[in-house]
Amino acid sequence: MIPAEAIDHIEVLRDGAASQYGADGIAGVVNIILKKTVSHLDMDAQTGANAYNGDGWQYQFGFDGGLPLGDDGYANLSGQMYHTDHFVQKGIDSRTGVSDDPALSLSEETRQTLSLNAGKHLTRSLELYGFATYAHRHGESYQDYRTPDILPQMYPQGFVPIEALEEQDFAITLGLKGRLPAGFKWDLNSTYGFDDDHMSLKNTANPAYYADYGSSPTKARTETFNHMQWTNDLNISRKFSLGSGRFINLSFGGQHRLEIYHIGAGDPVSYYKGGTQGFAGLMPENAGRWNRDVWAGYIDTDFHPTRKLDIDVGGRFEHYTDTGNAETGKIAARYDFTKRFAVRATISNGYRAPTLLEEHYSALNVTPFGASASLPVNSPAASSLGAQRLKAERSTSLSGGFVMEPVDNFHVSVDAYQINIRNRIAPGGSFQGGAAENAIGLTGATLPGGLASDNVTATYFANGASTRTQGLDIMADYALSLRRYGHLNLSMALNLNRTRISHLATDGTGSPFLNAQQIGYLTTASPRSKIILNAYWTIGKWSVNVRQTRYGETVNNVTYQDQAPAALQYSQSQFHRFVNTPAWLTDLEVGFQATKRIHLAVGGNNLFNVRPRRMPLENSYLGTLFYDNNSAGIPMTGGYYYGRINVSL
Template structure:
């Protein structure tokens, strides 16, 4: 271990011991009250504060307001609703809390703060660059992501393994972190309120909306093994726009080096295959949020983000015998991706359109991937012609989303009814596209390039659909203590028809300190266009596996049927309590039944797979045995039931001149099981043991976060213990008699793990904060897998389970300035 890392660890361990005198970090604490968080808007859009009403920084990092008092705009259409008064469970995480985790990715920060949030713990091959989050152990496509209440577009990348199988998730790391005011996480089904994808819940990212001030920050760190060096720098500046407006501008830069956690390759006796770890990546994020109030009370608003990301992903090492004329020392192909991502919103809103509050807006966004291979070769092409390019273009992928929406709400006084009735409603039009572009000829001819085969021209092309929807959401109080809200939504998809969803929510305040709440709802998750039209072929040194478009003739040859939407029924019941001053407790139990889950169908190997790939137009290398070739497609495989409970607790202890501790404890436990398995058109089961594990046991059965934040004067210290429950996967064999089997797998248990996170911060001057910290302070790793279940024995950890990460400890220094 490098001496610099050892020195940093000693420093952090000493700080950990000092913290024991005071206690231990609070999810509900912040350096300063969040900006732009005063008034709720229609459709969840945060309203700008009046000019000059921004929040000044808290120089001491001292006392902060309880975030359960924060006004929320997610899960409700009523203005001025506080988090603690919500009818559904909701978490509020401030930008300051995200920064104090030491994570330079927002997804990593939220997963560290909220036990109900899951992110991929391991990424290999082309799945490594894209980050995502999910709620309650469900697929990330079952969590809807909003920015300022507006639906965010998905990434163009499609996952084909693990608990994210079949997902084209939203990558929230492409939003500048310094522009984020706070994040509201609704842990409840909300398809009736927001439309498709909101089965597990909603993540609403609220951007800053003030007219003065700003921040700048920089961070650098590396892992305990001395790799994965990270450097990040960014900032945000707010300014007055005319006499009645604001503009917030932000930029962020992040670079991370490769991490490698492979062990010796059985073929070479050395670490020559380096596929397990983080890819090298460089990212630039830019953002703008602006608003201007006209004289007649109408406010114009605009939000834009743009990101560019480059990633370099290692593929499996090829021996010198593969192509000695060009690579006498062997070669490792590298997949490189150039990604451009943007989103732009423009709209107007007001408070008096014939007595109605209204919001009319349009959002257009897209994600564009340019995939390439370097340090590769088309061996069959070289054998036939004596020449092959060493770099090829694999494909272009694109996703776009245009959303036009109108939302209105108004409170009515009803005769003989003691309380106002709020009526909210709206209409929405969405135009979605998914496009694919062919690779260069050398990437797909005669079996294609090593590691990845380029997209065939016959599989390239644009695909699109239109979605129309309308919703109605009345809410009122039956008595002073009893609240009720009802929502209904209709959606029409031009590719598969109509959906209808409803939700009923209620809350009863037994006393000012004790309340019961519950919801019952139905939900829908439409298959993505990528689920229907994506195809690809991955080539290993001695194997090939293809994904066929679900609606293609090739997939039908193997038993595929047209995809249908996933449909769900959600039930949530909970308690909100404040038994003591400054002690806040919530307990929410839930059950989520999902029918026709979309996952990769059973991998079918042998001559039938070769024949199906041939129908798709994919030519295989003659060196491959048919038994080492497999093909699959996306299918409505099974129905599942997920039961769980979320618990959150916060408490504040004041020690007068010795400072304050904001304690917190939170936990999630959830258990999923298969309730029904569908069959393919040819009578085969839609689900094999490996995909069943992806659906039910590849995320932790439980997660616990315990800790606190001590702050006094110029100092603050955060300490958290995180427990990750076990995960269970069914691993593919890569060696032995069951090598590359699509039916026989090894059951593997990732045993529970505890991690320690620590940060110590100091303000040498009032606006400057310097911090040193560690994520996974004691360098903990997951359970190790048998050699025969890793590529040539080189993978020590499960690449499909999403428990803890595989990089071990990460140690960092961070500086932030407020102006």
């Protein structure tokens, strides 16, 4: 929700971040640095489409401008308007024999974002700063086609329900920072953020409501969600010199965070006797408001016992009013043998409390032949299926590697890592048929008639397993001058990783929380390897960027659907092992500096229209959902081609 035009650069802290930044830093911290530049105005516009499909048209406009506030202040305003049309990958519907089901698609979306970043010295040693973001998003997504027999009185040709989202998101930070006489620096800031989502269905109806009242609304609000966070931070730091190039950096601080999560019910027609077609709205029984406070304190010391050795030790204590206490820490070290070669290593532990959403979220999705429910883990409905109260995730991480510059302008970094996560939170349970129907009934919901019992499922968030992830990251870049043939920047990034289950938890009935399919989502749904090769060449007014990205293999256990043999349909214990084979994707952009202030570019992402493998017909729901949407990596959208103009004033 931050406009890209507002971003100056992005910093990534990968190791031991939880000890300083808290639970959100279990896998590292991404620090987005906003622009502070003044006396300029930059504008950009881009448009393009997925040409192979002929849809998914996109366009965006953006700007970034700054003004000085006196001699020592700045104000930077950025904004973006973005729109994309529906992208639909049509397949032959097994019910009708024609391509009339657009459910395998990407949403239509319109998004407006704004960002303001400002700062000003009040005195020589006191600075006031602040930044704010605002975003509005409207999105619409196709659901499965409903055949004419669902409600012929209203839709004699059948219909496609449309899920709609209306979202408002904003955040504001105000802070003061300065210096104390003893040489300490301090930073006091407060951040308030709020996100509000209103979900609705269009082009829909409730058949049971029509049968009872002779009519049905075609549009209904189905649910609302909003989440608020108010965070207050105080950070203090000082650098102590020990002489001879040695020093100690000391930092410590405290934080308080208030979180509030709210779920609102839908219109009565959206949940009446099975609900509207597309998905059922949330009932008053599903609604509620939950909150918690988080108190934290940390201390971090970075010291150089010698000029070549740097040691960083940190610790953090947190208290959650709903999940208890957490202690995290890290020890990191780096040794520079020469200015061209250094080794580094880190050991740390992390803590992630279950989010309020994971504790309380609920939903009921109804398809033409089935239904799936997500149950609040602390509800009687989930308890009937053996659910237990969520515990926090805890992690232990080890990493080590080296950085080197063997020759000028050639940089290489290599890091190996191992991350153990205990009590990992994931959607758990593999309940179907009567057990799932009974649990859904305990929520107060009524399912529509005519559903295949084996295609009614229920899940809830659970501490499903403990995992071990091992991996290797290699990055390199080389900048070279080609003299009269311009300049060439080459870069390479390689990631190899493997995640395995080290412990599989069981529910209150003694059954494993995760089935083979859910285990696959944690272990093999993401590529085992990824390679990015990039070459950026500039000569005169021209520039060319070529990028090759290789996504490694992904494997998922996919469900047998309506066209499979009856004994396998919708099974939660027997699956088809589906493999998405590795693939290379090519991106190309050519740019031209038309004038001092105008830059033009044309390009293509996934230039040769590479797509994932299609699943067998027996694993494609209704014959139309033929891509494995739970597999990360190769997008189903194929090639995207665009043109862009940048103007700097």
